[in-house]
Amino acid sequence: MGGEQISTGLDASADTACPDCDGGRVQRVGMFEHTTCGFVDVAAGFDAADRYLSCPKCDETxxxxxxxxxxxxxxxxxxxxxxxxxxxxxxSLAPQSAEAD
Structure with a gap:
């Protein structure tokens, strides 16, 4: 899972751009909590080895x-x-109204 993201089935709009760099590949990703110790991060934040993850806070597999x-x-x-x-x-996807003359 190192560097991979768990698919959420939800995608950001194709029109969504990053507010920092204007990059157009913005993705919607899940934040996961290890309920035993409370560590929260994206899936890539949990150390991965083979099919297992390791919690960086408590080292549980x-x-x-x-x-x-x-x-x-x-x-x-x-x-x-x-x-x-x-x-x-x-x-906005709403049509712009023309100004009256």
């Missing part, structure tokens, strides 16, 4: 099917600048 690993939130992630953020401005 986990699997992706482990009941002690729970998705608690989603964030947007820009792989170009590695920034994580909660929200971005998405251009």
């Amino acid at each position: 986990l699997t992706t099917a482990d009941d002690g690993l729970t998705c608690v939130a989603f964030v947007l992630h820009c792989p170009e600048c590695d920034r994580r953020f909660d929200d971005v401005a998405i251009p």
